Amino acid sequence: MVLIPEKIKQLIRKEKAFVVGTADKMGMPNVSPRTTFFLAPDGTIYWLELFKHKTYRNFQTNPWCSITVFDKKRLGGYQIKGKVQVVIDKKTRADITARIIDRLTREHRQRILKENKNPHLVKFVPKIFYSLNPNELSDSPLGLEATEESLNAANMQW
Structure with missing residues (x-):
């Protein structure tokens, strides 16, 4: 797993949303x-x-996906590529699901729980991240996990 820099984590927390891309x-x-x-x-x-x-x-056949977080005011953001898995461990699933639900607004929480009695919990493990800032090279990774699989995913040569 590649370590996500604090500035990217702060942007994710600030925006309170991200977009997941799959194929x-x-x-x-x-x-x-x-x-x-x-x-x-x-x-x-x-x-x-x-x-x-x-x-x-899509997760069922291809665990690779990307997450994009974007700051509209500064016209910049980040794309993080990694792998997902559905969490099946009951203790982990209960703990993390409770953390997510606890921070939702009452209205949002009621709608989600009413419509989805037993949602799946997905775990995303970052492997590569890129800048989406127009002034930076967006096709060069800012960080990546040094495995053959991650290097191939980043279209890098050995």
Whole structure:
């Protein structure tokens, strides 16, 4: 796992939302916003997969996805690429789900829990991150996990 710099974590906390990009087995892209999440101290990002539609189905065949967080005022942001997995450990799932639900507004919480009795908890492990700032090289990773898989994903040569 690559360590996410504090400035990126702060932007995620400040914006209180990010967009998840996935692709299905045929390569068809999908993007979807997330607001029900928990950013763990180690940089792992968890979110509730509430609707189990395209994004969730894409995870079943392709665990790679990207998260984008963007600051509209400064016209900049970051893209983080990594792998996801549905959390099945009951203790972890209960703990993280409770943390996410506790920070939701009452109205948001009631709507989510009414419509989704048992949402899946997804764990995102960062592998690569890029700047989306127009003044920086956005095709060069700012950080990446030094594994063959991550290097290949970043389209880098050995």
